[in-house]
Amino acid sequence: MIILALPTYVVRKGLESIFRELCTQKKIHSTANIQELNQYIKDSETRLVYAHSSFIPDLQTNYHRKDSCKIVRVIDEKPKELLEEAFQSDILYLNDDEQSIIKNIKRNIALTEKANEGSSEESELSEREKDIVREIALGKTNKEIADNLFISAHTVITHRKNITKKLGIKTVSGLTIYAILNKLIQMEET
Amino acid sequence: MFITRNMKMADAIHHNHLLLPVINRLGIQLGFGDLSIEQLCDEKGIDIDFFLMIVNAFLDHDINKTMKLDNVSVEQVVVYLKATHQYYLERMIPEVENRINALIQHSDIDQKQFLLVKNFFEEYKHEFYAHLKHEEQSIYPYVLEVNQANKIGKLEEDLLQKIQNEPIDSYAEEHTDIESKLFDLKNILIKYLPESKDSYLRNQVLNALFKLENDLNDHSRIENMVLVPMISVMENELLKSC
Numbered sequence: 001m002i003i004l005a006l007p008t009y010v011v012r013k014g015l016e017s018i019f020r021e022l023c024t025q026k027k028i029h030s031t032a033n034i035q036e037l038n039q040y041i042k043d044s045e046t047r048l049v050y051a052h053s054s055f056i057p058d059l060q061t062n063y064h065r066k067d068s069c070k071i072v073r074v075i076d077e078k079p080k081e082l083l084e085e086a087f088q089s090d091i092l093y094l095n096d097d098e099q100s101i102i103k104n105i106k107r108n109i110a111l112t113e114k115a116n117e118g119s120s121e122e123s124e125l126s127e128r129e130k131d132i133v134r135e136i137a138l139g140k141t142n143k144e145i146a147d148n149l150f151i152s153a154h155t156v157i158t159h160r161k162n163i164t165k166k167l168g169i170k171t172v173s174g175l176t177i178y179a180i181l182n183k184l185i186q187m188e189e190t
Numbered sequence: 191m192f193i194t195r196n197m198k199m200a201d202a203i204h205h206n207h208l209l210l211p212v213i214n215r216l217g218i219q220l221g222f223g224d225l226s227i228e229q230l231c232d233e234k235g236i237d238i239d240f241f242l243m244i245v246n247a248f249l250d251h252d253i254n255k256t257m258k259l260d261n262v263s264v265e266q267v268v269v270y271l272k273a274t275h276q277y278y279l280e281r282m283i284p285e286v287e288n289r290i291n292a293l294i295q296h297s298d299i300d301q302k303q304f305l306l307v308k309n310f311f312e313e314y315k316h317e318f319y320a321h322l323k324h325e326e327q328s329i330y331p332y333v334l335e336v337n338q339a340n341k342i343g344k345l346e347e348d349l350l351q352k353i354q355n356e357p358i359d360s361y362a363e364e365h366t367d368i369e370s371k372l373f374d375l376k377n378i379l380i381k382y383l384p385e386s387k388d389s390y391l392r393n394q395v396l397n398a399l400f401k402l403e404n405d406l407n408d409h410s411r412i413e414n415m416v417l418v419p420m421i422s423v424m425e426n427e428l429l430k431s432c
Contacts, residue, residue: 168381171367173313174374177306181382187302 001045002112004030005037006052006074011094015050015074022102023109034058041069047112050074050092072108123166130184132159136172137179138189193245195228195238202227202245208404211281212248215273216241240266247416248408259420264337267417268330274409275322282405283315286398293391303383307375314371321368329361333421340424345432353429358421372403 002019006012012030019028027045031037038060040046051059052074061071070090078093087100089107096104125133128149135145142160146153164170169178179185193202199222203209210220217234231238239261290311294304332352339345379396386392 168377169374170370171374173310174371174378177310177378178382180306181303181378181384187306 001027001029001040001043001047002109003037003040003046003049003051004028005032005034005040005049005055006030007032007054018101018105019109022105041071048072048108070108070111072104125163125166129159129163129166132156133163133175133179134184136160137176137185139172191249193227193242193249195231195242196226198224199227199230200224206249208401209245209248211277211405212245212408215270215277216244237263237266240270243416244270244412247412259416262416262420264333264417264420267412267420268333271409271412271417272326272330274405275326278318278322278402278405282398282402283318286311286395286402287315289391289395289398293395296391298387300384307378307383310371310375310378314368314375317371318368329358332356333358333417336421336424336428339428343431345428350428350432353425357425358418361418369403369406372399372406375399376403 002023004012004015004019006015009032012032016028016030029040031040034055037049037051037055038058041049041060046069049069049071051071053076056073059071072090072092074092074094076094078096087103089104089111092101092104131149132145135148140148142153142156145156149156163175167175167178169175176185180187191205193205199213199218203213217236218230222230225233227241228238230236231241240263243262290304290308294301294308297304335349336353336358339349376396376399379392379399383392
């Protein structure tokens, strides 16, 4: 989830439409309200926040969250002395040129997508993951899978999460079909 | 874009044709000429504010910001939700089934693989039906009971217990497995069934699934953003009053 928190209506909507052009992530929320922003920051689904500098003093970031959430400061004007400065991804200047703004947004989207999905580039299952899919398709429970493959139940759960991310299939019946179509198991075995 | 009372109904449909089943369920059938939404609602005796709420909720996902729940009638919401159930049972599910059957009959690849899809959808259908039944037999009656108690300001003992044990909030989570199955089915059709010479019939199945999904999302949006918060407020008031 990406959150855009800016007080000015036109700017907020404008930034939102740039985000919608640049990424496929559907969950983009914009707000002009600091309480709402703080709520969003607590939400574990939030990965990226663009917050206007006027919100920064009231931002509550002293919460405990396992996974990171990147906060980018949005500043109205780029100081003149900074004009030639190197690229910074954690500050967005509203009066910057088109290229720099797009570069900033693209960079941050890429970062969150990486944090989001681990190695999302690979969609091939590893041999271990194939073993797990096979077991799931045969109707085994996490505990049984752990025993059969000599790994902990916790590891089984981690593998299952990664399998779902790679394949886009969440349910046992769905994974069973996947296993049959990819000849991980025979139809007669189910 | 927001649908407003002065807009012609035909223009609203041209704006987004997915509204067609929505207006049907609200009691409006095609053939309305150039009438505005207000004129049509008047003619059919439909509550215009309710009509606009449902239609805009369907189009605009962030309905929290745009809707006032104060004047919405719980009875009307339940009637609408039941009408959407009816539509799923009588139209959308059979439509998906017919298209899956057509796909199986006319496919150039191994029929066994398509039978997997058919069985998967059968399974989905059973869970889906069970879910709808649960809503109609337990949730909606409970909702109406709370609404009634709130109206007359009197709370019977057994309703009090229901509110304490199973408040409406506990039910908002329940949709998830059904959604996951639909999601899986789409990915199997898109990604994992082997390539065929012509995808037309497979597209047809997918179109029907996407349409069903879109409508179901709206259904749960109305439940989670309108019905659940309204009933939740009433529950709290009833608990306070006793």
